[in-house]
Amino acid sequence: MSEPVQRILYCHCAYAQVVPKDVKEEVLRRLAASGVAFDAVADLCELSAKGDPSLARLAGEGNVKIAACYPRAVKWLFSAAGVTLPEQGVEILNMRTEPAEQVVYAILGQGFAMAAAAPKEAL
Amino acid sequence: MIAADVLRVILYEGEGSRALEDDRRYELMRGLLEKGYAVTSTRSGGQVSGVGDGRGTWVVLGQFDQQGFGGAQGAAGDLKLEVRDIDGMETPAVLAAVEAAHSAGGATKPAKWKPWFPVIDYNRCTNCMQCMSFCLFDVYGVSTEGKIKVQNQNNCKTDCPACSRVCPEVAILFPKYRFGPINGDEVSMDDVRREAMKVDISALLGGDIYAALRDRSEKAKSRFSKERDEDRALKERNRCLEKLQKGMEIPMEVLASLPSPEQIQAKAIEAKARAEAALKLAAARSGSSPEAPSPA
Numbered sequence: 001m002s003e004p005v006q007r008i009l010y011c012h013c014a015y016a017q018v019v020p021k022d023v024k025e026e027v028l029r030r031l032a033a034s035g036v037a038f039d040a041v042a043d044l045c046e047l048s049a050k051g052d053p054s055l056a057r058l059a060g061e062g063n064v065k066i067a068a069c070y071p072r073a074v075k076w077l078f079s080a081a082g083v084t085l086p087e088q089g090v091e092i093l094n095m096r097t098e099p100a101e102q103v104v105y106a107i108l109g110q111g112f113a114m115a116a117a118a119p120k121e122a123l
Numbered sequence: 124m125i126a127a128d129v130l131r132v133i134l135y136e137g138e139g140s141r142a143l144e145d146d147r148r149y150e151l152m153r154g155l156l157e158k159g160y161a162v163t164s165t166r167s168g169g170q171v172s173g174v175g176d177g178r179g180t181w182v183v184l185g186q187f188d189q190q191g192f193g194g195a196q197g198a199a200g201d202l203k204l205e206v207r208d209i210d211g212m213e214t215p216a217v218l219a220a221v222e223a224a225h226s227a228g229g230a231t232k233p234a235k236w237k238p239w240f241p242v243i244d245y246n247r248c249t250n251c252m253q254c255m256s257f258c259l260f261d262v263y264g265v266s267t268e269g270k271i272k273v274q275n276q277n278n279c280k281t282d283c284p285a286c287s288r289v290c291p292e293v294a295i296l297f298p299k300y301r302f303g304p305i306n307g308d309e310v311s312m313d314d315v316r317r318e319a320m321k322v323d324i325s326a327l328l329g330g331d332i333y334a335a336l337r338d339r340s341e342k343a344k345s346r347f348s349k350e351r352d353e354d355r356a357l358k359e360r361n362r363c364l365e366k367l368q369k370g371m372e373i374p375m376e377v378l379a380s381l382p383s384p385e386q387i388q389a390k391a392i393e394a395k396a397r398a399e400a401a402l403k404l405a406a407a408r409s410g411s412s413p414e415a416p417s418p419a
């Protein structure tokens with residue numbers, strides 16, 4: 001049986017200034033340049049407050065890397081919307097505390113991360 | 124819960140379309156996200172979330188090879204699809220086209236509400252109901268199993284983290300708060316020491332919050348009747364509120380919108396009764412006797 005494909009979910013934290021702007025924009029820019037498909041949401045907090053059914057789809061069956069904020073916050077935001085993030089196969093990257101390079105590297109792996117980095121930009 | 128309004132855009136770059144420039148893809152995604160849309164970038168590598176129980180209007184954007192493909196529409200169940208050819212369009216024009224497609228589909232614009240509400244970490248919560256007894260705005264409720272839950276997120280007062288300060292278990296998060304562990308950062312042993320985390324309301328006000336507001340109002344009233352000094356009553360209440368504001372970081376706007384002392388007292392009694400009933404229900408379900416709640 002083939003390995004399930006890894007999915008990526010990016011949160012733009014659009015309605016507050018808690019995630020550093022330069023970090024979230026650099027992560028988005030590199031993901032967009034990586035050639036890899038991914039889902040991006042404006043604000044996971046908002047989706048949670050709305051109990052948006054798309055959260056279940058976004059969490060899927062696991063195998064997802066989520067670029068957002070503190071893992072404890074993300075876990076319970078999904079839970080508040082009735083979606084339990086699987087224990088296995090979910091990796092949450094914290095853009096509030098980690099540099100963009102580290103987040104991108106953790107999501108894409110070295111090859112993709114290097115390819116997605118713009119030559120003119122040094123992080 | 125607030126009604127869900129599905130706002131999704133698909134940036135299509137598969138068969139039958141030409142790939143976007145990297146910078147353009149980024150600009151489009153950023154612009155759409157800033158406007159509150161969810162965006163899926165479909166590429167040959169990787170997988171994205173499927174349609175699932177999709178509903179609302181989804182807009183598919185791409186640079187299509189076939190003329191006339193843009194403008195196509197389709198519907199499946201509760202899901203309506205709109206296809207737009209964005210070849211040669213500037214980002215602002217694309218954003219306007221997406222907004223037009225969504226409004227035509229009956230979707231409302233994303234609200235300007237900052238998503239500010241408590242989120243419960245059930246790994247830590249002991250179901251003591253102090254948060255429900257404390258909150259004056261009916262944000263908290265109880266599930267049919269007698270478990271605390273956040274039920275009216277949009278009643279929560281923006282930037283007010285006060286209930287997280289009364290939770291003895293550090294179980295209430297506000298993901299958009301500035302500091303840990305309230306923002307979801309890991310809880311350290313220091314945080315767990317209740318005195319360290321919990322604002323001691325007794326020390327702060329010399330009694331519980333409701334009693335303090337009430338007493339001060341009573342004192343103010345008696346002075347008011349003796350001295351007929353309207354300002355003094357107001358000053359008493361303001362001094363009390365200032366203490367709350369400093370000690371619990373409650374924004375002034377929230378304090379200004381607090382109900383009257385009489386309403387506060389009624390709400391406190393009601394919340395306490397609800398909390399006690401919920402604790403009894405939870406205890407009956409688990410077959411143990413409830414711990415006496417100690418509302419803040």
Ligand code: SF4
Pocket residue numbers: 011012013014018019042043044045046068069070073074077298299
């Ligand atoms: S989940 Fe975290 S990153 Fe996303 S909107 Fe909420 S606070 Fe911001």
Ligand code: SF4
Pocket residue numbers: 243247248249250251252253254255271289290291292293294295
């Ligand atoms: S105060 Fe804290 S521990 Fe008690 S019910 Fe509320 S969230 Fe749970």
